[in-house]
Amino acid sequence: MAVVDVLNTKAEKVSEIELADYIFDVPAKSNVLHEVVRMQLACRRSGTASVKHRSDVKGSGRKLFRQKGTGRARRGDIKSPLLRGGGSVFGPDPRSYAYSVPKKVKKLALKMALSSKYRTNELVVLDNFDLDKIQTKKFIGIINQLNIKKALIVIDEKNEKLELSSRNVPNIKVMRYEGLNVYDILKYNHLVLLEPSIKSIEGRFVV
Structure with a gap:
């Protein structure tokens, strides 16, 4: 099993903590990661572009002048x-761009993303991230102490002090383990896991 230092x-x-090989030692396949990221981004599209068609325009139905x-x-x-001012013929209507991929593919892509962070030494495990109060300055000080930039921090339970202290810091995102996804893991340079969250993440893959 993979072993990483706990800071x-x-x-x-x-x-030190041991990481499950079936999660953190999975060979990455770019086509699988690409498909899941593409699906996530498609689901985030608003699809609200809309025009008024002939039946939506306000106006009289009277013929403007005689035919001949x-x-x-x-x-x-x-x-x-x-x-001018009439309805549009082929303009867009509200639609959903969302589609889904098999659950097995989603889980496999998530394992690959986690494994990639471990293999490139971009995975940081912390024993805790407790703050005395909501204070952005102190949060930034800890981030600088850890020497990480553009990081995704995964916590195991609600931590209001940490979440509020970090919300105005650019390139830093705090997320609970339930929301962990492929796109955010790959988007940020470092993945910071709180030690208790690792067991919760492993629990997501238990059949």
């Missing part, structure tokens, strides 16, 4: 797409 908030080694005898082109009502 405290002063970047000092306090112990004026020398002009034939016209219907004022909502015609040919007239």
Whole structure:
């Protein structure tokens, strides 16, 4: 099993922890990671682009002028797409871009993403991340002490002091283990796991 050092908030080694090979030692396949990330980003698209079609435009249904005898082109009502202010013909309507991939593929991609962070030495395990109060300055000091930038911090349970202290810090995201996903793992340079969250993450893969 893979073994990593457990650090405290002063970047000092306090112990070691074994990581499950079936989660943190999985060969990465770019096509699997790409498919899951693409799915995640598609599900985040709002799909709210919309236009008014002929039936949505406010206006009278009366014919503007008689069909013949004026020398002009034939016209219907004022909502015609040919007239300014009329309805659009082929404009977009609200839609969902979401689609899904098999659960097994999602789990495999998550294992690959976690394994990639371990193999590239971008995985940091902390024994805890307790703050006395909500204080961004102290949070930044700990991050600088650990010498990490653009990091995803995964916690095992609600930690209001940590979550609020970090929310205004650029390139730092605090997430509970339930929301751990492939896109965020790959997006950030470092993955910081609190030691208790590792058991919770491993529990997600138990059949």
